[in-house]
Amino acid sequence: MKKNLPEPDAEALYRALLAQVNAGLVDIPDPVIVGIHSGGAWLAERLAVDLGIPEDRLGFIDVSFYRDDYAEKGLRADVKPSHIPFDVNGASILLVDDVLYTGRTTRAAINELFDYGRPARVMLAALVDRGERELPVAADFVAEYMQVKDNQSIVLHRADDGTFTLTVEHAS
Amino acid sequence: MLPNPQLNQHGELQHLLTIEGLPKEVLTHILDTAASFVSVSDREVKKVPLLRGKSVFNLFFENSTRTRTTFEIAAKRLSADVINLNIAASSTSKGESLLDTIDNLTAMQADMFVVRHAQSGAPFLIAKHLRDTGREHVHVVNAGDGRHAHPTQGLLDMYTIRHYKHDFTKLKVAIVGDVLHSRVARSDIHALVTLGVPEVRVIGPHTLLASNLEQMGVRVFTDINQGLKDVDVIIMLRLQNERMNGALLPSAQEYFKSYGLTPERLALAKPDAIVMHPGPMNRGVEIDSAVADGSQAVILPQVTYGIAVRMAVMGILGGS
Amino acid sequence: MKILIKNGRLIDPANGIDAPKDICIASGKILAVTEPGKLPKGFSANKTIDASGLVVAPGLVDLSARLREPGYEYKATLESEMQAAVQGGVTSLVCPPDTDPVLDEPGLVEMLKHRAKNLNQANVYPLGALTVSLKGAALTEMAELTEAGCIGFSQAAEPIVDTQVLLRAMQYAKTFGFSIWLRPQDACLGRGIAHSGPVASRLGLSGIPVIAETIALHTIFELVRQTGARVHLCRMSSAAGLELVRKAKKEGLPVTCDVGAHHIHLTDEDIGYFDANARMLPPLRSENDRNAIGKGLLDGTIDVICSDHTPVDDDEKLLPFGEATPGATGLELLLSLSLKWADEYVKPASQRLSSALARVTSDAARIAGLPGGQLSVGSAADLCLFDPKARWKVEAGALASQGKHTPFLGHEMTGRVLATIVAGHLAFDRGLK
Numbered sequence: 001m002k003k004n005l006p007e008p009d010a011e012a013l014y015r016a017l018l019a020q021v022n023a024g025l026v027d028i029p030d031p032v033i034v035g036i037h038s039g040g041a042w043l044a045e046r047l048a049v050d051l052g053i054p055e056d057r058l059g060f061i062d063v064s065f066y067r068d069d070y071a072e073k074g075l076r077a078d079v080k081p082s083h084i085p086f087d088v089n090g091a092s093i094l095l096v097d098d099v100l101y102t103g104r105t106t107r108a109a110i111n112e113l114f115d116y117g118r119p120a121r122v123m124l125a126a127l128v129d130r131g132e133r134e135l136p137v138a139a140d141f142v143a144e145y146m147q148v149k150d151n152q153s154i155v156l157h158r159a160d161d162g163t164f165t166l167t168v169e170h171a172s
Numbered sequence: 173m174l175p176n177p178q179l180n181q182h183g184e185l186q187h188l189l190t191i192e193g194l195p196k197e198v199l200t201h202i203l204d205t206a207a208s209f210v211s212v213s214d215r216e217v218k219k220v221p222l223l224r225g226k227s228v229f230n231l232f233f234e235n236s237t238r239t240r241t242t243f244e245i246a247a248k249r250l251s252a253d254v255i256n257l258n259i260a261a262s263s264t265s266k267g268e269s270l271l272d273t274i275d276n277l278t279a280m281q282a283d284m285f286v287v288r289h290a291q292s293g294a295p296f297l298i299a300k301h302l303r304d305t306g307r308e309h310v311h312v313v314n315a316g317d318g319r320h321a322h323p324t325q326g327l328l329d330m331y332t333i334r335h336y337k338h339d340f341t342k343l344k345v346a347i348v349g350d351v352l353h354s355r356v357a358r359s360d361i362h363a364l365v366t367l368g369v370p371e372v373r374v375i376g377p378h379t380l381l382a383s384n385l386e387q388m389g390v391r392v393f394t395d396i397n398q399g400l401k402d403v404d405v406i407i408m409l410r411l412q413n414e415r416m417n418g419a420l421l422p423s424a425q426e427y428f429k430s431y432g433l434t435p436e437r438l439a440l441a442k443p444d445a446i447v448m449h450p451g452p453m454n455r456g457v458e459i460d461s462a463v464a465d466g467s468q469a470v471i472l473p474q475v476t477y478g479i480a481v482r483m484a485v486m487g488i489l490g491g492s
Numbered sequence: 493m494k495i496l497i498k499n500g501r502l503i504d505p506a507n508g509i510d511a512p513k514d515i516c517i518a519s520g521k522i523l524a525v526t527e528p529g530k531l532p533k534g535f536s537a538n539k540t541i542d543a544s545g546l547v548v549a550p551g552l553v554d555l556s557a558r559l560r561e562p563g564y565e566y567k568a569t570l571e572s573e574m575q576a577a578v579q580g581g582v583t584s585l586v587c588p589p590d591t592d593p594v595l596d597e598p599g600l601v602e603m604l605k606h607r608a609k610n611l612n613q614a615n616v617y618p619l620g621a622l623t624v625s626l627k628g629a630a631l632t633e634m635a636e637l638t639e640a641g642c643i644g645f646s647q648a649a650e651p652i653v654d655t656q657v658l659l660r661a662m663q664y665a666k667t668f669g670f671s672i673w674l675r676p677q678d679a680c681l682g683r684g685i686a687h688s689g690p691v692a693s694r695l696g697l698s699g700i701p702v703i704a705e706t707i708a709l710h711t712i713f714e715l716v717r718q719t720g721a722r723v724h725l726c727r728m729s730s731a732a733g734l735e736l737v738r739k740a741k742k743e744g745l746p747v748t749c750d751v752g753a754h755h756i757h758l759t760d761e762d763i764g765y766f767d768a769n770a771r772m773l774p775p776l777r778s779e780n781d782r783n784a785i786g787k788g789l790l791d792g793t794i795d796v797i798c799s800d801h802t803p804v805d806d807d808e809k810l811l812p813f814g815e816a817t818p819g820a821t822g823l824e825l826l827l828s829l830s831l832k833w834a835d836e837y838v839k840p841a842s843q844r845l846s847s848a849l850a851r852v853t854s855d856a857a858r859i860a861g862l863p864g865g866q867l868s869v870g871s872a873a874d875l876c877l878f879d880p881k882a883r884w885k886v887e888a889g890a891l892a893s894q895g896k897h898t899p900f901l902g903h904e905m906t907g908r909v910l911a912t913i914v915a916g917h918l919a920f921d922r923g924l925k
Contacts, residue, residue, distance in 0.1 A: 074491025
């Protein structure tokens, strides 16, 4: 694991994100949270608890079937089932991802959500925004902006006790 | 050992021709991927864009509305364009040769062929031809070739078993019926053995059992009462009417008497045993209606899983 | 034309010779076989062939090669197949009667012999049909057909179902001393596609059980006991079948048998992923059967190796296994496959070449009652010169036959014919000096 930068304190970032989201959802009646597997899903789970959002308003999606690099890379080996227990039609959705980078994952996630129904609005919360967008996507809530090299990736980990950590790793 | 024509040089699945020879990891990967597709079918928009813009040709040389429809649904749920070709196979009709048909269709930019043929081995010939003519990007899915294999059926049967029983390594599975002529039986046997099922049994009269079946890793029974004892899964095979004409069986009634799955025979299995059937069922021939409609039958879920499994297969192939 | 072949190693199993010898040919016959360098007085050769490093042997005698004429010219013609024969070192061949029309009329036989003679390549000895159109009902005019040139009578691959007819055919043949060549295959049990065993079960191919051969053999032997007819069994395939032949020979029945060269080396495993090139009749059977064939050739149970040359068109092989036409090209592989047999089964090594050659020269000629297969002084000058060590690859381009299909496609063979002489003229020359 190459560490070019001091690793940020993921727990601190989470608390910052939570504060932003909490403030930002004040005027939104009955929001639902959807986390993108895997990092976004962990964050969404914790956010739901901390925001008092019930389990049946919390969903997870795996964007593998909507990615735009299927032709080059094929299907990933570890596709997880998506789970949306609420009606997407008319919903106000907080989409949660761990790292916002090119914007392609967000595009895939939105496409997938729209195949479930027509939401009233979709907001995006990301723990880290590393810039270098390739699509016109912006997050509504971001805890930290970080720049890393092209050959590096920012990885969120969740320990057995639920603690988050962030590492900067050599991209595979 | 010849290199497995289904796998490319990276060990990725290039075609799905038979379960035989596929490593356990490949089978498990397909089953895991299928789990994700099950939930797609429950949504309002039952589609994902994986195969958008791709052309899937259903080439059925043997009639089968059921199987063809499931493949069509699966391909469409992957957003593919589906073209159905029913080519009645007749040994006397001077039609186009199989390989000429393939050549013509690939010239129409086919990306994937789903092939059902009355001759064992036909999909292998097609896959070899595509490789020899430099068209490795075209994928072949075997929808049933003669008596040899029906790999997507084998996979959906495994998905069903995994769903209800979870751990393959603790099961006794019995396959009952016309094993000699059954591609489903062969595919199921290979899958069960590869996934680690410790005891696979086949049950049928001598006329309907192939020779040397033990070499495929199964125990052979001609007495259904012995064969069903304590099994966890019963897979019933369909008995075709032609068998009565070929001096293999005297009548459907006698077959039911000796090999039909009745509630009494089902009771010999474990109390939570599941009953499966690839369909369509011949009620009163291989299976009693009471069992087919009973609580232990999982025949309808098999159909649902069949679509998800075929989506998984086509999704994995399309991306290799 | 006087020809001298010098510096070669002469292997002539009929005369028990395996030694360096020079051979002198004149007027299409063997004039002399001498110690190297010692020519007969007054002999001056028009052509001298330097056979250094080569084996000089009698031209091969192939007891089964389909020429596909008349009738199947799209599969092969006399021109291409006779060329294949001489390229394979075959100077005499027997062709089965399953042409179109079937060889059941003297006129057809005469025409075939005439055409073959004009090509001036290998000698062709046709088998006549035992029954009209091979339909197993009416007897053919065996005496007339023999006069026209048939050396025996056969049903090719169409077994006679009516045992009464087979009995009468044998009685009739016995009357005149004609030999009957029969493939031991039960008409009904023999209807499958591949050897009934674990491979066929796994691949879902309908099986041809060994009993299809043994039941037919029992029937044939009973009829031979009854009639005394001389029967040559074509294309043995199983250990159990060979055991029956062994017993029949011990009993003194007038039976002999041959095996197709492919069956010495291949088994049902060679079907692999449904390779239609491995679709043959009789089917390729188990390793146990294959081994019994190898040993059977050694102990004399099997008398002869033949190529069972069967040219099959691309259109008939590039099909699913069960639809493909059975058969493989063989004339150009006969020598190599026979040598390969000897390499595996014959000890000591010094006996290998002569053992292999005997099975395709002297023994074959003797069994079929043909001239040839030996290089005695005064016999026809039919020879093949080959390099026993040369390796060559079986590829469509390397084969003269129109039949390009064999399970050995792409394989390397050992033993290559460099020249073939028929009746004293050089019928084939692969660039020999």
